Every structure is written in C-alpha cells, then in structure tokens.
Amino acid sequence: MTSPRAGLDTSPRDTILDAAARAFMERGFKATSIDDIARRLGATKGMVYHYFDSKTDLFFEIHQRGMDALFEAIEPELKRDLPAAQRLHAMARRHVATLIETQHFQRAVAEGVQMHLRLSTTEAQRRQLTRLQNRRRRYEQVFLEVLCEGIRQGDLRAGEPRLAIKPVLGALNSVINWYHERYDTGPGALDALIEEVTTVALQGLVAR
Amino acid sequence: MTSPRAGLDTSPRDTILDAAARAFMERGFKATSIDDIARRLGATKGMVYHYFDSKTDLFFEIHQRGMDALFEAIEPELKRDLPAAQRLHAMARRHVATLIETQHFQRAVAEGVQMHLRLSTTEAQRRQLTRLQNRRRRYEQVFLEVLCEGIRQGDLRAGEPRLAIKPVLGALNSVINWYHERYDTGPGALDALIEEVTTVALQGLVAR
Numbered sequence: 001m002t003s004p005r006a007g008l009d010t011s012p013r014d015t016i017l018d019a020a021a022r023a024f025m026e027r028g029f030k031a032t033s034i035d036d037i038a039r040r041l042g043a044t045k046g047m048v049y050h051y052f053d054s055k056t057d058l059f060f061e062i063h064q065r066g067m068d069a070l071f072e073a074i075e076p077e078l079k080r081d082l083p084a085a086q087r088l089h090a091m092a093r094r095h096v097a098t099l100i101e102t103q104h105f106q107r108a109v110a111e112g113v114q115m116h117l118r119l120s121t122t123e124a125q126r127r128q129l130t131r132l133q134n135r136r137r138r139y140e141q142v143f144l145e146v147l148c149e150g151i152r153q154g155d156l157r158a159g160e161p162r163l164a165i166k167p168v169l170g171a172l173n174s175v176i177n178w179y180h181e182r183y184d185t186g187p188g189a190l191d192a193l194i195e196e197v198t199t200v201a202l203q204g205l206v207a208r
Numbered sequence: 209m210t211s212p213r214a215g216l217d218t219s220p221r222d223t224i225l226d227a228a229a230r231a232f233m234e235r236g237f238k239a240t241s242i243d244d245i246a247r248r249l250g251a252t253k254g255m256v257y258h259y260f261d262s263k264t265d266l267f268f269e270i271h272q273r274g275m276d277a278l279f280e281a282i283e284p285e286l287k288r289d290l291p292a293a294q295r296l297h298a299m300a301r302r303h304v305a306t307l308i309e310t311q312h313f314q315r316a317v318a319e320g321v322q323m324h325l326r327l328s329t330t331e332a333q334r335r336q337l338t339r340l341q342n343r344r345r346r347y348e349q350v351f352l353e354v355l356c357e358g359i360r361q362g363d364l365r366a367g368e369p370r371l372a373i374k375p376v377l378g379a380l381n382s383v384i385n386w387y388h389e390r391y392d393t394g395p396g397a398l399d400a401l402i403e404e405v406t407t408v409a410l411q412g413l414v415a416r
Contacts, residue, residue, distance in 0.1 A: 027326050030238060113385075114319075118235050159404045166386050167379035167408045174378020183371075196367045200375045204408030 013051050015041065017065060020058045021104040029059055029111055060128045063112050066105035067135045073098040074142065084150035091146065092172055092198045099175050106176045140169060147205060157207040164205060171201035221259050223249065225273060228266045229312040237267055237319055264333065271320050271340045274313035278347060281306040286350065292358035293414070299354065300380055300406045307383050314384045348377060355413060365415040372413060379409035
C-alpha cells in the first residue's frame with residue numbers, strides 16, 4: 001500500500017483518505033461530514049466527491065487500506081525461514097509498528113468493528129462491516145497458525161491457543177488507543193517502545 | 209455495588225441501568241433512545257424519566273457503576289498480605305472476572321472513553337468524560353504501583369513500568385470485546401478462561 005501518511009508523492013485519493021481517517025479519529029464516523037474532510041484539505045466538498053461517492057465509501061476504503069497495511073507488514077516476516085517463536089515475534093513487531101504508523105486508519109477500523117457489533121447499521125453497511133470482520137478474523141488466524149506451529153516445535157505454549165491469541169492481540173492492538181507522538185522522544189525511542197510492547201505481549205506464550 | 213445484572217432483589221433504578229447498558233452495547237450511545245430502553249423493560253418512557261433526567265445521565269451513571277465494580281473487585285486483593293507479584297495476579301483475575309460479569313457496563317465505559325478522545329461532545333459531557341478518564345487513570349495507577357512494588361521485590365520486571373502496564377491492561381481489557389457466553393461451556397470453563405487470560409497477560413512482567 002502507498003503510505004497512508006500524506007506526502008509529496010501521494011495521489012489526491014491517498015491525501016483525501018489520510019485527511020478523512022484523521023477526521024474520523026477525532027470526531028467519529030457519524031459526527032464527521034464531507035465538509036470537515038474538505039476543510040482539512042483546504043479543498044471543496046466537490047473535490048472530495050470527485051474521488052469518492054460518499055462518506056461511507058471513504059470509511060470502508062480506509063478500513064481496506066488499514067487492513068492492507070497490516071497484511072503487507074507481516075507478509076515478509078511470514079515467509080522468513082525462522083523458528084515459529086521468532087517468526088511470531090517479528091510479525092508482532094511489524095504489527096505494532098504498522099499500527100502506530102497508520103494509527104488514524106486503525107482507529108477507523110476499530111470503530112468499524114464496533115459498528116459491526118451493533119444493530120444500528122443499514123443492510124449495505126452490514127455487508128461491508130462483515131467483510132471487514134472476516135478480514136480481521138483471517139488476520140488473527142495467521143497469528144494463531146504461527147502460534148500452533150511454535151507449540152509443535154516446543155518453543156511456545158498455550159492452554160488453549162485459540163483463546164490465548166486473543167489477549168495477546170489485545171495487548172498489541174492496545175497501542176492504537178494509547179500511543180501518542182510524545183512517546184517518540186528521540187532516536188531509538190519508538191523502536192524501544194515497539195520492542196517492549198511486543199515482548200510484554202508475547203511472553204505469556206513462551207514455553208519455560 | 210449492587211450487581212448490575214438485573215435480579216429479583218434489584219431496585220427499579222438498577223433494572224433500568226442494566227437495560228440501558230445492554231441497549232448502549234447493542235446500538236451505541238447515539239443511536240439508542242429512551243424508548244429503546246423502556247421497550248426492553250416492558251415499561252413506558254415516563255417510567256424511565258421518573259428515575260433519570262436524560263439518556264446522558266443514564267450513560268454517565270453506567271460509567272460510574274462500571275468503574276465502581278472494578279475498584280470494588282480489586283479492593284480486597286489490594287489489601288492482602290501477599291508478595292506484589294501474587295497480589296497483581298489476584299487483582300488481574302478479579303479485574304477480568306468483573307469485566308466479564310459487567311460486560312455491558314464496561315462496553316459503555318469503553319464507548320465513553322472513545323467519546324472523550326473526540327471533539328464532538330458538549331462542554332458538560334466533556335467534564336463528565338474527563339472525570340471518567342481520570343478514574344480510569346487512577347485505576348491504572350493502582351496496577352502500576354503494585355507492578356513497581358513487585359519490581360523492587362525482584363519478582364517482576366519491566367523495561368519501563370509505566371509503558372509495560374499498558375499492553376498488560378490491553379490484554380486483560382480485550383475480554384470486553386471478544387468474550388461471549390458460548391465460552392462458558394460448563395463448570396470450571398469460565399474460571400479456566402479467566403486464569404488463561406490473566407496468565408498470558410501478566411507473564412511478560414515476570415522476572416526470570
């Protein structure tokens with residue numbers, strides 16, 4: 001995926017998605033208007049509508065980009081020829097780094113998942129949110145499979161792997177709620193934070 | 209606190225709060241009406257308004273009850289004369305058990321915290337949400353202090369305790385999003401789940 005951070009070489013589409021994700025993060029999906037998004041861009045509503053049919057389309061494309069970013073981040077680690085325990089650690093590190101890098105996209109994903117749990121959505125929205133939910137499940141499944149491989153190799157443990165993976169992902173995912181730029185205090189600080197979160201989150205799966 | 213599960217010996221106020229928490233969990237704060245809450249109770253809007261001035265008042269009292277339940281759950285464990293590592297484990301267990309028991313209240317707390325992060329609230333709502341946020345911080349602080357005590361005693365470790373406590377609470381708190389009655393498959397199942405989540409979440413803090 002193109003980086004969701006708006007930069008010099010990003011397309012107008014990317015720039016709009018980035019601004020929309022920031023607006024949704026600050027105000028939530030319902031309270032955000034296309035006007036809010038246009039204002040952030042110093043553009044008109046018409047410009048936004050030139051690229052996207054509706055606020056809902058923007059929201060769903062942000063979900064897709066957020067999930068794309070996570071799948072693409074762990075992909076190279078998945079293929080590395082490492083013991084599963086080390087592969088899981090590398091995947092978790094990339095997961096946390098990507099959550100931080102794309103925090104505004106991930107907060108929209110989290111809001112989408114919350115909406116999926118609720119009844120107050122339209123039929124069309126529910127289909128999209130179910131698709132998002134299924135992608136999240138497949139993503140969890142990837143981690144679960146590496147955990148199970150690690151258990152077979154004797155380096156990892158879990159009373160019930162399907163259950164144990166949930167608090168582990170809960171620990172990793174928590175960064176999207178508490179991470180703030182102020183933690184990035186200088187060279188190496190962000191990397192140390194990612195390592196600390198990853199280690200604390202995964203230690204419960206390490207065989208002793 | 210009176211159990212938030214509506215029972216034979218609960219007051220009308222408790223029963224309304226319980227129904228309101230379930231309604232907020234299903235539809236979210238904004239989409240829920242006093243009518244929805246009354247319908248769940250087989251009562252009239254007037255009955256609800258007899259006890260609560262507004263939907264917002266209900267929401268904020270649910271936050272208070274939710275946080276009361278958590279503080280009260282860990283209180284007896286805090287006072288026990290145990291090494292800090294064991295005390296932390298006991299507190300975390302009670303925390304998870306209470307999150308599950310009062311899941312609908314805790315989901316309203318989580319929604320309140322999300323709203324606090326957003327700008328789209330009124331001045332009066334912001335004051336209430338700031339109060340909730342402060343209570344959550346104090347609660348986190350209690351866990352952090354026990355962690356620091358355990359580090360001094362040599363049983364626990366953390367690169368940076370203030371940071372390490374966040375993924376740990378993230379792991380524990382994740383139950384409010386994924387716990388479902390179907391996990392309660394028979395005698396001892398719920399207890400095993402609580403123990404597994406607690407162990408996985410805390411292992412990253414154990415000194416080796």
